[in-house]
Amino acid sequence: xxxxxxxxxxxxxxxxxxxxxxxxxxxxxxxxxxxxxxxxxxxxxxxxxxxxxxxxxxxxxxxxxxxxxxxxxxxxxxxxxxxxxxxxxxxxxxxxxxxxxxxxxxxxxxxxxxxxxxxxxxxxxxxxxxxxxxxxxxxxxxxxxxxxxxxxxxxxxxxxxxxxxxxxxxxxxxxxxxxxxxxxxxxxxxxxxxxxxxxxxxxxxxxxxxxxxxxxxxxxxxxxxxxxxxxxxxxxxxxxxxxxxxxxxxxxxxxxxxxxxxxxxxxxxxxxxxxxxxxxxxxxxxxxxxxxxxxxxxxxxxxxxxxxxxxxxxxxxxxxx
Amino acid sequence: xxxxxxxxxxxxxxxxxxxxxxxxxxxxxxxxxxxxxxxxxxxxxxxxxxxxxxxxxxxxxxxxxxxxxxxxxxxxxxxxxxxxxxxxxxxxxxxxxxxxxxxxxxxxxxxxxxxxxxxxxxxxxxxxxxxxxxxxxxxxxxxxxxxxxxxxxxxxxxxxxxxxxxxxxxxxxxxxxxxxxxxxxxxxxxxxxxxxxxxxxxxxxxxxxxxxxxxxxxxxxxxxxxxxxxxxxxxxxxxxxxxxxxxxxxxxxxxxxxxxxxxxxxxxxxxxxxxxxxxxxxxxxxxxxxxxxxxxxxxxxxxxxxxxxxxxxxxxxxxxxxxxxxxxxxxxxxxxxxxxxxxxxxxxxxxxxxxxxxxxxxxxxxxxxxxxxxxxxxxxxxxxxxxxxxxxxxxxxxxxxxxxxxxxxxxxxxxxxxxxxxxxxxxxxxxxxxxxxxxxxxxxxxxxxxxxxxxxxxxxxxxxxxxxxxxxxxxxxxxxxxxxxxxxxxxxxxxxx
Numbered sequence: 001x002x003x004x005x006x007x008x009x010x011x012x013x014x015x016x017x018x019x020x021x022x023x024x025x026x027x028x029x030x031x032x033x034x035x036x037x038x039x040x041x042x043x044x045x046x047x048x049x050x051x052x053x054x055x056x057x058x059x060x061x062x063x064x065x066x067x068x069x070x071x072x073x074x075x076x077x078x079x080x081x082x083x084x085x086x087x088x089x090x091x092x093x094x095x096x097x098x099x100x101x102x103x104x105x106x107x108x109x110x111x112x113x114x115x116x117x118x119x120x121x122x123x124x125x126x127x128x129x130x131x132x133x134x135x136x137x138x139x140x141x142x143x144x145x146x147x148x149x150x151x152x153x154x155x156x157x158x159x160x161x162x163x164x165x166x167x168x169x170x171x172x173x174x175x176x177x178x179x180x181x182x183x184x185x186x187x188x189x190x191x192x193x194x195x196x197x198x199x200x201x202x203x204x205x206x207x208x209x210x211x212x213x214x215x216x217x218x219x220x221x222x223x224x225x226x227x228x229x230x231x232x233x234x235x236x237x238x239x240x241x242x243x244x245x246x247x248x249x250x251x252x253x254x255x256x257x258x259x260x261x262x263x264x265x266x267x268x269x270x271x272x273x274x275x276x277x278x279x280x281x282x283x284x285x286x287x288x289x290x291x292x293x294x295x296x297x298x299x300x301x302x303x304x305x306x307x308x309x310x311x312x313x314x315x316x317x318x319x320x321x
Numbered sequence: 322x323x324x325x326x327x328x329x330x331x332x333x334x335x336x337x338x339x340x341x342x343x344x345x346x347x348x349x350x351x352x353x354x355x356x357x358x359x360x361x362x363x364x365x366x367x368x369x370x371x372x373x374x375x376x377x378x379x380x381x382x383x384x385x386x387x388x389x390x391x392x393x394x395x396x397x398x399x400x401x402x403x404x405x406x407x408x409x410x411x412x413x414x415x416x417x418x419x420x421x422x423x424x425x426x427x428x429x430x431x432x433x434x435x436x437x438x439x440x441x442x443x444x445x446x447x448x449x450x451x452x453x454x455x456x457x458x459x460x461x462x463x464x465x466x467x468x469x470x471x472x473x474x475x476x477x478x479x480x481x482x483x484x485x486x487x488x489x490x491x492x493x494x495x496x497x498x499x500x501x502x503x504x505x506x507x508x509x510x511x512x513x514x515x516x517x518x519x520x521x522x523x524x525x526x527x528x529x530x531x532x533x534x535x536x537x538x539x540x541x542x543x544x545x546x547x548x549x550x551x552x553x554x555x556x557x558x559x560x561x562x563x564x565x566x567x568x569x570x571x572x573x574x575x576x577x578x579x580x581x582x583x584x585x586x587x588x589x590x591x592x593x594x595x596x597x598x599x600x601x602x603x604x605x606x607x608x609x610x611x612x613x614x615x616x617x618x619x620x621x622x623x624x625x626x627x628x629x630x631x632x633x634x635x636x637x638x639x640x641x642x643x644x645x646x647x648x649x650x651x652x653x654x655x656x657x658x659x660x661x662x663x664x665x666x667x668x669x670x671x672x673x674x675x676x677x678x679x680x681x682x683x684x685x686x687x688x689x690x691x692x693x694x695x696x697x698x699x700x701x702x703x704x705x706x707x708x709x710x711x712x713x714x715x716x717x718x719x720x721x722x723x724x725x726x727x728x729x730x731x732x733x734x735x736x737x738x739x740x741x742x743x744x745x746x747x748x749x750x751x752x753x754x755x756x757x758x759x760x761x762x763x764x765x766x767x768x769x770x771x772x773x774x775x776x777x778x779x780x781x782x783x784x785x786x787x788x789x790x791x792x793x794x795x796x797x798x799x800x801x802x803x804x805x806x807x808x809x810x811x812x813x814x815x816x817x818x
Binding site for chain 2: 092093095096099100101108109110111112113114115117118125138139140141142143145146147149150152153154156157159160161163165251252254255258259262265266268269270271272273274278
């Protein structure tokens with residue numbers, strides 16, 4: 001015969017809590033989760049009035065629509081000319097398009113030896129089953145390197161605009177969280193992220209690694225991976241994310257990815273241009289380790305794109321990584 | 322295969338690598354990397370220039386294993402190598418001249434990003450100069466646009482942010498028109514490589530197909546690149562962007578960035594469309610007209626301006642007008658004059674920006690003319706340099722501006738239809754130039770008894786003084802030894818087609 005538990009002991013057991021949850025007499029989340037209702041966005045009446053007054057003053061002083069007849073006339077003419085110009089440009093372009101070759105016609109100039117070589121001998125020359133990836137990463141590898149650098153320089157510009165310095169960030173983090181208007185530790189979001197994030201990460205890695213075999217590649221896979229990171233950070237906050245992805249790691253990942261891409265690319269361009277043999281094996285088309293330079297470059301591009309996506313989100317939201 | 326053939330590609334890749342590395346470095350190290358990079362680039366491009374001169378023809382460099390219509394390629398001739406070398410030299414001098422102001426202008430935590438932008442800007446300029454592929458050109462136009470925006474807004478005050486937004490909108494409109502033009506070209510010819518497009522266009526014109534899309538395409542590309550290089554009616558973004566950004570950025574933007582787009586337009590004229598077809602489309606006449614208008618209206622705006630840096634910026638509008646006027650003549654002489662003016666304007670405008678900062682510095686940082694009175698005595702080196710720059714801009718013999726005006730007038734005489742307007746406007750514009758530049762020179766050499774502002778100690782700013790001295794040397798070299806340079810340009814133009 002089992003020993004009878006005391007009331008205090010019984011209250012600690014799972015079955016007691018489950019029973020209460022089932023009967024609805026206790027909410028298990030109460031007291032565990034911050035249940036702050038979302039604050040309504042409100043600005044004190046005076047601030048609004050003051051701002052309106054300032055705006056009115058600016059309007060009166062600088063533009064002075066009431067008395068400035070030239071400006072009023074200009075505004076009217078401006079609207080008219082802008083609309084007219086847009087219509088003119090649209091008409092002109094539509095008119096031109098009607099003279100261009102019809103889409104999908106086999107005799108079009110675009111269907112020439114260039115695309116036919118991509119389609120017919122792309123598989124042998126690049127070792128990539130996915131012709132698109134093969135084309136952008138081997139035939140036109142230089143363009144794609146430029147395109148990756150466009151992403152890189154875009155992050156640099158966002159950093160110039162939005163990055164806050166360390167001290168200010170620390171002060172912001174100490175007192176108020178960046179999510180002033182949202183409840184912290186949202187259980188629904190966290191549970192969903194807990195389930196979804198690993199799947200998204202693995203799918204992102206899969207798309208990157210199979211860029212030469214199936215639709216996808218570095219850009220799309222990196223975007224998937226980056227969105228997983230964004231989901232993680234919005235569910236668990238920056239403190240937890242910084243344990244595995246902080247500014248230092250971001251910099252190392254970004255620089256390594258771009259440098260590796262640059263090195264592989266330079267090796268490919270310079271050996272190719274000088275007629276030297278290129279020691280990167282193409283492999284057997286269809287297997288995972290094939291495609292020559294495509295797989296490593298895809299990984300680099302994926303890393304860079306994921307970093308860029310996350311950096312954009314973090315910079316816009318918090319002003320730092 | 323000679324090893325020097327690799328140099329253009331290595332030059333572009335090195336810039337990209339330097340930019341990538343600098344993003345992980347601190348302020349000082351990034352600055353050092355940037356300076357070393359530009360010195361190496363000067364060496365590489367000089368070697369390329371000497372090699373192409375000895376070769377006597379342009380050569381093609383395939384980027385990768387796959388030859389022309391399938392892969393990317395670079396094509397290097399004398400003109401390309403000359404411009405690349407010149408751009409690197411100007412960039413080096415502008416960087417040196419503006420370095421001492423950098424810590425006041427840019428947040429020290431973000432200075433490394435400034436160098437990253439500069440490295441990538443240089444890479445995009447070199448790629449625009451060397452590439453033989455329209456789509457590669459477009460990709461690097463994007464890099465160029467974004468980095469130029471970054472350079473404008475890195476000095477964070479309200480005016481630069483506004484200027485950057487304005488620049489961004491105008492520049493993206495230009496990129497969009499360029500992209501539309503490239504799409505139409507691809508649709509008509511099925512190629513993206515410049516030489517192949519040219520062959521296809523020749524057959525199209527011979528068969529009389531696609532006359533209207535061809536015309537619209539030329540118009541779209543010309544207008545797109547004209548917006549990006551601030552030709553007269555599209556210059557609204559220019560004065561704020563050049564007037565309020567950091568000194569080096571203003572010098573680089575005015576002398577290099579707009580010139581990169583102009584050179585792309587030259588390449589499209591000669592190598593893609595073919596100069597005869599371009600001339601027959603009569604788009605050149607429109608460029609000629611806008612060029613003439615820019616020469617007058619740019620100078621008129623500059624005369625009205627009360628802020629020395631904005632005045633220099635408005636003068637750029639007039640000078641860009643000169644360049645487009647040369648295009649508009651549609652003759653080889655006009656084109657040579659334009660290309661020489663690209664060099665001369667790049668050398669002079671960056672000199673003026675760098676010299677103006679020395680003058681404002683000894684006037685308590687104020688840029689209005691009333692405060693600048695007598696500043697030529699307080700900062701002798703800047704005063705002399707500014708005077709040299711002004712004389713060059715007006716077109717006094719011995720300096721570079723004289724040669725470009727001479728070449729423009731010679732080109733105008735050879736062109737019967739456009740001789741009269743070109744000569745008249747050239748004369749008017751020269752007088753207007755003289756009005757606002759000489760006004761400034763007289764102003765800075767008007768003595769002020771007991772000026773409240775202390776003079777500048779040049780020994781402390783030896784780097785700045787050296788940069789100014791080298792700028793003067795460059796200007797005089799362009800003005801005195803112009804003959805070999807003009808010959809190089811005309812040789813290069815023959816190779817370009």
